[in-house]
Amino acid sequence: MSGKLVAITGATGFFGYHILRAIRDKGYQPIAVVRDVTTAKNKLPGNIEIRQADITDAGELKAAFKGMDAAIHLASMVSINKRDNKDVYHVNVNGAENFLNAAEQAGIKRILFTSTTSAVGALNCNQPDAAYDETSAFNLSCEPVAYIQAKRDAHNLALNARARGAPVVILSPSFVLGPNDINLNTSRLINSIRKKELPICPHGGLNPIDVRDIAQVYVAALEHPNPAAHYILASRNNLTLKTFIEHVATIANVTPPRLSIPTFLALAIATIVETLSPAGALTAAGARIGSYYWYFNAALARRDLSLNCRPLFDTLNDTLTWLIDREKLIIQKNGLEKK
Secondary structure (H helix, E strand, O other), X not given: OOOOEEEEEOOOOHHHHHHHHHXXXXXXXXXXXXXXXXXXXXXXXXXXXXXXXXXXXXXXXXXXXXXXXXXXXXXOOOOOOHHHHHHHHHHHHHHHHHXXXXXXXXXXXXXXXXXXXXXXXXXXXXXXXXXXOOOOOOOOOOOOOHHHHHHHHHHHHHHHHHHOOOOEEEEEEOEEEOOOOOOOOOHHHHHHHHOOOOOOOOOOEEOEEEHHXXXXXXXHHHHOOOOOOEEEXXXXXXXXXXXXXXXXXXXXXXXXXXXXXXXXXXXXXXHHHHHHOOOOOOOHHHHHHHOOXXXXXXXXXXHHOOOOOOOHHHHHHHHHHXXXXXXXXXXXXXXXXXX
């Protein structure tokens, strides 16, 4: 499929920054499908074609996908603040439905749909050997977190599209880190550890993976002659949050938080704080998510898509370096504006 036209929603985001460049470097012609053309022109390389379309507008997407050989869905809304619940569903579910329908109607030959491991499930205890894979049953249907439920509904839409014959491949990344996380979706945790702003060490666990390694998998998913319906994209590092935080603190040369509190108490505190400060960073949904062990097995992606993850310390070091450089640029910019 090299040299073919590939539409990418969410091209100006964290994933988009790396995936757009990865497929371009392999000879594809990426077409950025964005809501705001002016913003996209400021963020994207100058030789990238831009088409305007809001993923919540089915007609705009259908027009943007005209003539495309492949399409990659990256656009989403990440929020665990309850005031965003309605928008989270609208963007992630209605947007996904519009994307899938528009891609099918355009006759696109390969459709890559970005889901998340939040739509796969999670463990209630620290059991790395029981890590979830593509065959695991989703176990979070009763969890009152709008983001998880919206992403699962979107995931099911993609599975249904595949079942009816659409050339859909679902890719579910775990906890993605790396440079250029412009919205600080995952890097916010790294930054809070670096700045010693994390007061406690939460229970739970996660699986960190580098966005640059994921980008190469998207290229492989475009090229595979007969891909599976669903691939989990995760590293071999299923870590407790305590261990992960200690790794980050070591590289950042700071002392990690030592205090730990029971999950029920963390949830109670977060609920009270969110009630008093609805726009704050501490949320009940965040406390619920942090209590799980998000452990995953990506053997299928390693076999079919040559997923190869760099050492975790390289990813953490590069993420920290980017965060520090970003902060310096912000300070410099603010200083110039004051002059």
